[in-house]
Amino acid sequence: MSRTARDGDVVRDLLSIADLLEEPQLARLYAYVHREGPATVREAMDALDLPQGTAYSYVNRLQEAGVLAAASDEQPREYEAVDIELSLSTDRGERTYTITPMLVDAVGRRDGNEDIDAYTDRHGIAGLATALTYAVARERGEVTHQLMARDLDISPLEAEVILGALRPVVHDHVDVEPAGASLEDVVAAEDLETDAGDTGEDA
């Protein structure tokens, strides 16, 4: 029956995405293709500094999981990311959470970001997902780090550290209106001096 088949698909998707969330390297590759795709395996290897064997094996796994698809038959083959949007709700129906490419991206950044990694070690993927919803709300001017700290019973410092670490993820996935004055505004108003950009020593 088609109903049974569809239910099976949903469970399969859920398990595939669970894999992505458990393995930062896979998540990072998915997030890269989602952001930059279509991309070849070679491009992903170079951008993410992955050994060739690992890159091919990851691409195969992501393809089998149904979250990457070949964009063309020509060689070298290009891949594109399949958009993930998996909504989960509790049986009381009071809370729903949608797993999106943004969460997968956040998981993928555990590799290079100690703050995201340490927070996820302490609070799990579910905790990271919650923090991400606060990070979006904060960038939209809806909550502060103190409100997050109180809601989740963590220290304001821990809240601020993870909100700051997740900010680039939010800005890569969500359109947020810039708020507040900039360096230029302060410098102009107070007639200050800045050597921003003069040294150019760091890329």
Next chain:
Amino acid sequence: MSAAHVADTGFLIALGGPENERYRRVRTFAKRNGITFLLPERVYDELTVDVPDHDSTRVDTVIEDGWVAVAEPLDYTVPLVSRTMDSVQRYIANADDRPEDEIERTDAALGGLAAQLLAHGSVTSVYVYTPDIAAGEGIETALASDGYGDAITFVNAFRFIEDLL
């Protein structure tokens, strides 16, 4: 005419330590322009809490370096201070459709310090550096309604630091 610069927890955390380029750029900017970033006591307390993976003595190192200082305690008997803090509390509550009693007074400490500096009359403008947009906009709104609209500026802490890189 002089200006005061008030910084939130997120501003200090975003800088990292002396090994970070962000830290060095902001330090250079502050030293060159004779700026001292003032922390409300609440912010100092947040930064010095004992949690894993955090060096709680780092803020003291910056304070010793002379471009960050802890401000005088807030004087709630100054009407502008209390009024501003109440108004910021209300603003933050409204921003997230929460009852006002979920917002604590200390959440408005940045606004309280800005108000205290302006009420004291020793500075003519105050810049508040925070990544909490709700707090920053709340402070501007509160002080503008008291006639200090031209004197108060919310600076987006992350943008400010990124612009110095």
